[in-house]
Amino acid sequence: xxxxxxxxxxxxxxxxxxxxxxxxxxxxxxxxxxxxxxxxxxxxxxxxxxxxxxxxxxxxxxxxxxxxxxxxxxxxxxxxxxxxxxxxxxxxxxxxxxxxxxxxxxxxxxxxxxxxxxxxxxxxxxxxxxxxxxxxxxxxxxxxxxxxxxxxxxxxxxxxxxxxxxxxxxxxxxxxxxxxxxxxxxxxxxxxxxxxxxxxxxxxxxxxxxxxxxxxxxxxxxxxxxxxxxxxxxxxxxx
Numbered sequence: 682x683x684x685x686x687x688x689x690x691x692x693x694x695x696x697x698x699x700x701x702x703x704x705x706x707x708x709x710x711x712x713x714x715x716x717x718x719x720x721x722x723x724x725x726x727x728x729x730x731x732x733x734x735x736x737x738x739x740x741x742x743x744x745x746x747x748x749x750x751x752x753x754x755x756x757x758x759x760x761x762x763x764x765x766x767x768x769x770x771x772x773x774x775x776x777x778x779x780x781x782x783x784x785x786x787x788x789x790x791x792x793x794x795x796x797x798x799x800x801x802x803x804x805x806x807x808x809x810x811x812x813x814x815x816x817x818x819x820x821x822x823x824x825x826x827x828x829x830x831x832x833x834x835x836x837x838x839x840x841x842x843x844x845x846x847x848x849x850x851x852x853x854x855x856x857x858x859x860x861x862x863x864x865x866x867x868x869x870x871x872x873x874x875x876x877x878x879x880x881x882x883x884x885x886x887x888x889x890x891x892x893x894x895x896x897x898x899x900x901x902x903x904x905x906x907x908x909x910x911x912x913x914x915x916x917x918x919x920x
């Protein structure tokens with residue numbers, strides 16, 4: 682009985698240690714880069730695939746979420762397929778928002794059969810939000826993206842373990858613009874329709890420990906959604 686108890690305790694300790702190790706993975710690494718610039722890894726066991734198109738209400742474009750699937754690793758987003766079949770669903774869609782782990786998005790105007798990609802750079806998109814209330818008011822149709830665009834922890838991958846940044850584009854995918862600062866993690870964002878502004882907060886790893894916590898500085902920004910060029914303005918609320 683004592684032997685069995687010791688085995689159970691050892692297993693529990695091992696599980697707790699592995700969970701702790703996973704949660705403490707830094708999002709930023711300050712190690713000096715090697716002389717040879719490495720590109721993010723390409724997982725040859727996965728294949729690129731697209732979901733069926735999504736059209737936000739009142740817009741003239743279809744969006745095709747692009748991602749990766751593997752025959753040996755079921756996607757986190759369950760399409761309801763049986764366990765012995767490949768799950769090919771890579772995104773979730775709710776009113777005015779697409780979520781998932783997307784490698785790109787392709788756009789198609791409803792009056793055309795041609796497609797164009799959002800970006801030619803490696804990214805990991807976690808959400809795409811359509812600013813419908815702002816579009817209803819101003820007729821300007823804007824998308825907001827939360828994504829990782831750089832291998833900030835230097836593990837040779839671009840994924841959710843890297844810093845999450847904020848981008849905007851119009852509904853066609855044009856004017857794809859980064860609006861948050863490099864090496865600042867986006868905390869949250871919201872739109873104030875009465876001012877036609879998008880407000881957001883970021884956190885800066887000011888003590889350079891590779892993590893974002895209460896010891897780091899929070900930054901506050903807004904931008905004018907109606908401006909020809911989207912530029913964030915930092916404002917002060919705290920010392």
